[in-house]
Amino acid sequence: MVSAETLTQKAAWNAAAAVPDPEVPCVTVADLGILRWIRVVNGMAVAGVTPTYSGCPATLAIEMSIEAALRDAGFDVRIERVLTPAWTTDWITEEGREKLRAYGIAPPEEATGSVRALFGETTVTCPKCDSTDTEKLSEFGSTACKAHYRCRACAEPFDYFKCI
Amino acid sequence: MAVHDAILEVADDCLVLGHRLSEWCGHAPMLEEDLALPNMALDLIGTARVLYDRAGALEGKGRSEDDMAYLRDEREYRNCLLVERPNGDFAQTMLRQLFFAAFMHPFWQAAQSSKDEVIAGVAGKAVKELAYHIRHAGEWVVRLGDGTEESAVRMQAALLALSIYVEELFESSPAAQEAEAAGILPERAAMRAAFDATIAEVFTQAGLDMPEVTFPQTGGRTGLHGEGLGHMLAEMQSVHRSCPGVTW
Numbered sequence: 001m002v003s004a005e006t007l008t009q010k011a012a013w014n015a016a017a018a019v020p021d022p023e024v025p026c027v028t029v030a031d032l033g034i035l036r037w038i039r040v041v042n043g044m045a046v047a048g049v050t051p052t053y054s055g056c057p058a059t060l061a062i063e064m065s066i067e068a069a070l071r072d073a074g075f076d077v078r079i080e081r082v083l084t085p086a087w088t089t090d091w092i093t094e095e096g097r098e099k100l101r102a103y104g105i106a107p108p109e110e111a112t113g114s115v116r117a118l119f120g121e122t123t124v125t126c127p128k129c130d131s132t133d134t135e136k137l138s139e140f141g142s143t144a145c146k147a148h149y150r151c152r153a154c155a156e157p158f159d160y161f162k163c164i
Numbered sequence: 165m166a167v168h169d170a171i172l173e174v175a176d177d178c179l180v181l182g183h184r185l186s187e188w189c190g191h192a193p194m195l196e197e198d199l200a201l202p203n204m205a206l207d208l209i210g211t212a213r214v215l216y217d218r219a220g221a222l223e224g225k226g227r228s229e230d231d232m233a234y235l236r237d238e239r240e241y242r243n244c245l246l247v248e249r250p251n252g253d254f255a256q257t258m259l260r261q262l263f264f265a266a267f268m269h270p271f272w273q274a275a276q277s278s279k280d281e282v283i284a285g286v287a288g289k290a291v292k293e294l295a296y297h298i299r300h301a302g303e304w305v306v307r308l309g310d311g312t313e314e315s316a317v318r319m320q321a322a323l324l325a326l327s328i329y330v331e332e333l334f335e336s337s338p339a340a341q342e343a344e345a346a347g348i349l350p351e352r353a354a355m356r357a358a359f360d361a362t363i364a365e366v367f368t369q370a371g372l373d374m375p376e377v378t379f380p381q382t383g384g385r386t387g388l389h390g391e392g393l394g395h396m397l398a399e400m401q402s403v404h405r406s407c408p409g410v411t412w
């Protein structure tokens with residue numbers, strides 16, 4: 001027996017979970033693991049949202065989009081910014097990784113060494129041709145969460161979603 | 165002195181260095197660095213915002229993050245002297261970044277077990293970001309220190325110019341001591357071993373030696389700053405001060 005409360009909870013989650021990330025619109029806030037939880041209490045949906053990077057300029061835009069989506073679904077809304085535990089790329093779902101790859105962004109790879117290792121290289125697979133013969137052009141790419149890479153096999157530059 | 169003053173010190177370090185890095189935006193020697201430096205600036209400014217907010221809440225006088233950043237004068241800023249040093253050339257900017265990150269990485273690592281939930285949360289995020297800062301700045305220090313004759317001369321000059329500001333990182337003000345005793349912030353002096361290890365690792369590859377510092381410079385935590393900070397704040401605060409509360 002499914003209670004009405006569970007159904008409402010599910011409706012709220014579905015509405016919020018479908019919100020696309022403003023900087024990487026191929027994935028949703030649920031795919032990225034940025035939307036942590038939803039609690040519905042007396043018609044008020046409280047959404048727990050975690051920022052990816054401390055200074056990610058998209059944080060506010062993401063919170064506003066989630067709020068708008070929940071309002072459209074008929075809820076009063078409160079957004080709670082969740083800092084602990086800190087977001088990690090491990091929270092990106094399998095489906096999210098697939099979507100990133102299809103979009104041309106290499107999903108985060110398990111870092112082989114410490115990120116502090118000087119000139120440390122992580123083997124990143126080219127999202128276009130699957131070659132692992134790739135090189136890092138810049139640790140810091142077009143957004144806080146991405147590094148910039150180039151594929152030596154197909155010569156395409158591409159974004160890599162950094163492991164954090 | 166109180167715990168919120170100690171949090172303000174850390175917030176000021178992050179904001180001032182973040183602002184310094186942002187000054188490179190549009191001026192960096194190559195596009196990759198034009199993205200990298202503002203990216204690191206964003207990490208630091210993002211951290212500062214949460215800390216200002218927390219310091220304001222603990223202070224209990226209703227001061228917001230904007231009040232903290234825009235409405236305090238130079239003498240009220242409590243940042244250490246290292247972070248306010250002007251960008252200089254690329255050698256100075258990268259060595260300054262390495263010194264700061266090599267200190268802050270173990271600092272945030274320890275702060276993850278802070279008794280203040282917000283500090284612990286900030287720390288969990290910042291420690292991951294600072295690892296990237298160490299690597300990025302460290303690689304540049306190696307490239308320049310062990311690069312051309314010209315780059316080595318510049319890195320050597322940067323080292324002489326900045327090494328006198330390192331000691332202050334390890335000093336705890338009375339406010340910081342209070343926060344340390346309360347388990348809110350980690351003890352600054354305890355970061356020495358981790359800092360030395362990081363610097364030794366980079367300097368060995370860069371062919372650099374930490375110079376003997378006879379007269380370490382200090383005073384930032386009591387509001388005594390170099391001339392550069394006043395200029396920086398004048399620029400950073402000018403819009404907010406001439407049009408209070410303006411938004412766009």
Ligand SMILES: [Zn+2]
Pocket residue numbers: 126127128129130131151152153154155156
């Ligand atoms: Zn390829």
